[in-house]
Amino acid sequence: MAIQSETASDATQRVFAHHLAAFGDGIDAVLSDYTEQSVLLTPDATYRGLQQIREFFDAFLKGASPEFWAAFSLGTQVIEGEVAYMTWSAGPFMPLATDTLLIRGGRIQVQTFTPFPS
Numbered sequence: 125m126a127i128q129s130e131t132a133s134d135a136t137q138r139v140f141a142h143h144l145a146a147f148g149d150g151i152d153a154v155l156s157d158y159t160e161q162s163v164l165l166t167p168d169a170t171y172r173g174l175q176q177i178r179e180f181f182d183a184f185l186k187g188a189s190p191e192f193w194a195a196f197s198l199g200t201q202v203i204e205g206e207v208a209y210m211t212w213s214a215g216p217f218m219p220l221a222t223d224t225l226l227i228r229g230g231r232i233q234v235q236t237f238t239p240f241p242s
Contacts, residue, residue: 132205136227140208143225143232144198147185154181157232165236192217216242 130138139157146153155178164171164180171180195215202209208225212218220240226233 133203135230136206136208136225137203139227139230139232140201140203140210140225151178151181151185154185159231159233162232163234165234167238188214189217191215218242 143154143157146157155174158174158177160173162173162177164177166180169180171177192214195213195217197213197215199211199213199220200209206227208227209222211220211222213220218239219242222236222238224236226235
């Protein structure tokens with residue numbers, strides 16, 4: 125019997141799905157997808173390591189009202205090997221945003237986040 129191994133795209137999809145679901149479970153669940161070597165790039169700053177990434181997501185989650193989450197909608201989602209790309213919106217709060225994630229070893233190594241606020 126052959127053992128089927130997980131492809132890079134499968135692994136990326138698994139981590140990507142967990143990352144999206146983790147926002148409902150809080151900051152520790154979100155951070156479980158990152159390592160101390162992870163980097164998050166935004167137009168305003170670069171966040172390196174778990175502490176800086178925690179600070180970014182802590183501010184993001186504290187600023188997201190229940191109305192923001194009610195308006196949240198995923199747009200484009202593309203998985204290609206170790207890379208995941210998505211667009212999303214949250215009604216009048218965030219008409220458009222994009223995220224790109226490089227996922228290796230079951231963790232997000234690099235993420236870009238670009239918001240296009242109203």
